Amino acid sequence: MLENLKQKVYEANMLLPKYDLVTFTWGNVSEIDRESGLFVIKPSGVDYDQLQPADMVVVNLDGEVVEGEMNPSSDTPTHAYLYRTFSEIGGVVHTHSPWAVSFAQAGVDIEAFGTTHADTFYGTVPVADALTQPEVEGAYELNTGVVIEREFAKRSLNPMDVPAVLVRQHGPFTWGKDAMDAVHNAKVLEVVAEMNYHTLMLTHGDSSIPQYLLDKHYYRKHGANAYYGQDNALSHNHSTAIN
Amino acid sequence: MLENLKQKVYEANMLLPKYDLVTFTWGNVSEIDRESGLFVIKPSGVDYDQLQPADMVVVNLDGEVVEGEMNPSSDTPTHAYLYRTFSEIGGVVHTHSPWAVSFAQAGVDIEAFGTTHADTFYGTVPVADALTQPEVEGAYELNTGVVIEREFAKRSLNPMDVPAVLVRQHGPFTWGKDAMDAVHNAKVLEVVAEMNYHTLMLTHGDSSIPQYLLDKHYYRKHGANAYYGQDNALSHNHSTAIN
Amino acid sequence: MLENLKQKVYEANMLLPKYDLVTFTWGNVSEIDRESGLFVIKPSGVDYDQLQPADMVVVNLDGEVVEGEMNPSSDTPTHAYLYRTFSEIGGVVHTHSPWAVSFAQAGVDIEAFGTTHADTFYGTVPVADALTQPEVEGAYELNTGVVIEREFAKRSLNPMDVPAVLVRQHGPFTWGKDAMDAVHNAKVLEVVAEMNYHTLMLTHGDSSIPQYLLDKHYYRKHGANAYYGQDNALSHNHSTAIN
Amino acid sequence: MLENLKQKVYEANMLLPKYDLVTFTWGNVSEIDRESGLFVIKPSGVDYDQLQPADMVVVNLDGEVVEGEMNPSSDTPTHAYLYRTFSEIGGVVHTHSPWAVSFAQAGVDIEAFGTTHADTFYGTVPVADALTQPEVEGAYELNTGVVIEREFAKRSLNPMDVPAVLVRQHGPFTWGKDAMDAVHNAKVLEVVAEMNYHTLMLTHGDSSIPQYLLDKHYYRKHGANAYYGQDNALSHNHSTAIN
Numbered sequence: 001m002l003e004n005l006k007q008k009v010y011e012a013n014m015l016l017p018k019y020d021l022v023t024f025t026w027g028n029v030s031e032i033d034r035e036s037g038l039f040v041i042k043p044s045g046v047d048y049d050q051l052q053p054a055d056m057v058v059v060n061l062d063g064e065v066v067e068g069e070m071n072p073s074s075d076t077p078t079h080a081y082l083y084r085t086f087s088e089i090g091g092v093v094h095t096h097s098p099w100a101v102s103f104a105q106a107g108v109d110i111e112a113f114g115t116t117h118a119d120t121f122y123g124t125v126p127v128a129d130a131l132t133q134p135e136v137e138g139a140y141e142l143n144t145g146v147v148i149e150r151e152f153a154k155r156s157l158n159p160m161d162v163p164a165v166l167v168r169q170h171g172p173f174t175w176g177k178d179a180m181d182a183v184h185n186a187k188v189l190e191v192v193a194e195m196n197y198h199t200l201m202l203t204h205g206d207s208s209i210p211q212y213l214l215d216k217h218y219y220r221k222h223g224a225n226a227y228y229g230q231d232n233a234l235s236h237n238h239s240t241a242i243n
Numbered sequence: 244m245l246e247n248l249k250q251k252v253y254e255a256n257m258l259l260p261k262y263d264l265v266t267f268t269w270g271n272v273s274e275i276d277r278e279s280g281l282f283v284i285k286p287s288g289v290d291y292d293q294l295q296p297a298d299m300v301v302v303n304l305d306g307e308v309v310e311g312e313m314n315p316s317s318d319t320p321t322h323a324y325l326y327r328t329f330s331e332i333g334g335v336v337h338t339h340s341p342w343a344v345s346f347a348q349a350g351v352d353i354e355a356f357g358t359t360h361a362d363t364f365y366g367t368v369p370v371a372d373a374l375t376q377p378e379v380e381g382a383y384e385l386n387t388g389v390v391i392e393r394e395f396a397k398r399s400l401n402p403m404d405v406p407a408v409l410v411r412q413h414g415p416f417t418w419g420k421d422a423m424d425a426v427h428n429a430k431v432l433e434v435v436a437e438m439n440y441h442t443l444m445l446t447h448g449d450s451s452i453p454q455y456l457l458d459k460h461y462y463r464k465h466g467a468n469a470y471y472g473q474d475n476a477l478s479h480n481h482s483t484a485i486n
Numbered sequence: 487m488l489e490n491l492k493q494k495v496y497e498a499n500m501l502l503p504k505y506d507l508v509t510f511t512w513g514n515v516s517e518i519d520r521e522s523g524l525f526v527i528k529p530s531g532v533d534y535d536q537l538q539p540a541d542m543v544v545v546n547l548d549g550e551v552v553e554g555e556m557n558p559s560s561d562t563p564t565h566a567y568l569y570r571t572f573s574e575i576g577g578v579v580h581t582h583s584p585w586a587v588s589f590a591q592a593g594v595d596i597e598a599f600g601t602t603h604a605d606t607f608y609g610t611v612p613v614a615d616a617l618t619q620p621e622v623e624g625a626y627e628l629n630t631g632v633v634i635e636r637e638f639a640k641r642s643l644n645p646m647d648v649p650a651v652l653v654r655q656h657g658p659f660t661w662g663k664d665a666m667d668a669v670h671n672a673k674v675l676e677v678v679a680e681m682n683y684h685t686l687m688l689t690h691g692d693s694s695i696p697q698y699l700l701d702k703h704y705y706r707k708h709g710a711n712a713y714y715g716q717d718n719a720l721s722h723n724h725s726t727a728i729n
Numbered sequence: 730m731l732e733n734l735k736q737k738v739y740e741a742n743m744l745l746p747k748y749d750l751v752t753f754t755w756g757n758v759s760e761i762d763r764e765s766g767l768f769v770i771k772p773s774g775v776d777y778d779q780l781q782p783a784d785m786v787v788v789n790l791d792g793e794v795v796e797g798e799m800n801p802s803s804d805t806p807t808h809a810y811l812y813r814t815f816s817e818i819g820g821v822v823h824t825h826s827p828w829a830v831s832f833a834q835a836g837v838d839i840e841a842f843g844t845t846h847a848d849t850f851y852g853t854v855p856v857a858d859a860l861t862q863p864e865v866e867g868a869y870e871l872n873t874g875v876v877i878e879r880e881f882a883k884r885s886l887n888p889m890d891v892p893a894v895l896v897r898q899h900g901p902f903t904w905g906k907d908a909m910d911a912v913h914n915a916k917v918l919e920v921v922a923e924m925n926y927h928t929l930m931l932t933h934g935d936s937s938i939p940q941y942l943l944d945k946h947y948y949r950k951h952g953a954n955a956y957y958g959q960d961n962a963l964s965h966n967h968s969t970a971i972n
Contacts, residue, residue: 023434026359045471046473070473071472074471098434098438101357101438102441102442102445104357105356105438106450107450114587114590114655114657115582116582116657130456131456133455136455137455140459170357171358187509188509191509191582195587196591197441198584198585198592199592201444202588202589202592202594203592207593209655216622216626229557230531230557266916266917266920267916287957288957288959289959313959339845339920341924342927344845345927347843348928348936349931349932350932373942412842412844413843440931599834599898600830600833670753674753677825680827681831681834684827685834687930689835695898698862699898702865702866713800713803716772716773
């Protein structure tokens, strides 16, 4: 069942250690097959060294296991919620990458300070409000999706323009058109967080770029007038992410 | 004698350079066989490149060598004291990992700022009071164990809930159900220290998480109601550490 | 056409990931053949893992493709402008290396704080003024070259003495006698930026070195009286860069 | 001539990239044969990838080449001066390792903040006063040795107790009983500098350890009562460095 997708999700998961985004088993990637309404996700707590494509778990949009012998990631209800809420996304990633976590713990948004940011994220990557005590003690992982949705609604953000969020006191979730794209965004977020940190330490002030530079760089890589890359065919150009 | 344990302790020691936790020979791992009351520890000052399982030294709870041709780690009396004092622990690790050492040198506790911390440590990882001059000039390594015990007593901490300490002006000791678990905790401590440092620089304030989030994440991985991982059988899930 | 140069430019591009200067495809290197007035540059958005010498694109000084099946780097007009403006340079590099980008985002010049800097850069590496809205919305990549030229004119800098600039809100461009030299300068800039950052955090003040130390170290490696290295023949000594 | 020593010095030089202490060719190691009064040093500006044992240059205590087809390191007069001045040392290392350089550029001493420091350096690693204009414009590399000697005299430091210095606006020199020991000290200095930086950022105050802890740790590894390691025979224990 969904063998190709399992292979894809396996490969996307294996990029997390390659890109230095995980310690131990602290990350997970999923991708959805929108036709069947099923998604494939990493099993919970399995070492990357031992992970196999066949270990991937098939789950439905209620977060129930449809196929697979292992428990899915404990964050599965968050993935399911994001797939239900953000209908255009095809892949979701969660990590504890250290720079992004530091901003999540500090409650500091990752603002667009430069073109590195603008090439991928169309504006500020928000920190979502902390979960309340009832939200933590209730359906915690599902409520993690709820606070993300709430933050995007409150700020009127399009999740395809800003495919990342920092869950307060926790860490980053990113998404994209598919699993690979979501992993790409997870890496960009970590790099951008590192650059923002050092920029903030140098200035202790606001270094936000103007809207016209944000527009320029974002639309250089995204949308109908994108001109970066090779037609999105031969290269790993991510400019098709929101086409 | 205890050949299987020597192999285990050797492998746990070799994880220290793999996890970037040691420079030169600045780390050591031991594990105890509670039935015989003997523990196995790395020899003192031997390069990881040259270390062999047969080099491991068997020591009793008074810190006396029972078998082995090499001197045991100079920190052996600290390990012995911790095994005598904390009856539930099965493995001990000491390193000079740079982020944890920085907090130990600064005398700043590693507080729970996020879920990465809460998944492993049930609250603040304390800095123990500095050893006094008589404690340093006396049985120094044994007294290092004494100040750890004193700090845990003073703060009413359960060593299985908070399996780590920073010895002031020195560095981290961690422990766990066995050597591998103690090494796992040493790595988590280093990662959490790095995240805490950057969080502190971003906020210059207190970013402690609420008790209910600490409870949620800690008990997601530990105790009877843990639901992270694969039954603790197929994976390197550490949720059995204190069962 | 220019097969040797394609090979050279390919090899120089492959040094960017080797020297930890790029994430994904965020960098490009070119080198010019001054006789023909053509330069060779990396194609846009192609992964370094998949890059081949034959993928290199031949471009004229107006930035028009002369040979090659792929789109050239989207930064090609900047390279072309720099070759037209700085007649002595033979190679150009652009990256998003994180330390240099942090200074570009903060708008903080990289001043000469030590001999590591002075060995390669004869004084401050400037941050160029941000592009104006018309400059961003017009011929953006060409205008990136314009602001670099303007900054060097305003500060009366010789581009062969200071072969690097930080484009505000964007990142570093470096150049040199050829592609390899420009890559060398890109790496030095990143290392120097890292050292400057930590120096600034330690002092919160000006740590600029005196002119006589700048002279001593710069001319130890550059010009007629250079005495570092092996006659610039057997080694990768860069002292010939501006001879 | 001195073929064994060339091999030793070659191997010690090759540890610099292995220990992440150099970028490009920015480092050099030498070792002296006290009987003949000759020392062997790396050639100037040669890539580590291409370095061969036969490339090592034999130099006398006046810094004159006695054997070898390549130019010796441009820092040779500093090495020679240190061998003439500090009669007990057998090896010298110079690098531009980034943490140590940051302190040299900032003019901030590396004080003993913990046992990691005390295990190798018996107290503060000093920043030497900057060279004056005549010193820079005169016999610069020799005068670099002069300011080191002056700083040690001014502070009444024994170079075997504190086998390292930061040359202001430049970077670290370390030494030891032989080349390997000097490289060891160069690595310890870099690690200690990194830890001190983060400690300073956390506290913004003095974290110096008391004399009795400095004594305890230093003499645990050095001198007649050292008890760390394996008799200094089987292991890379450096406790014999000043015996």
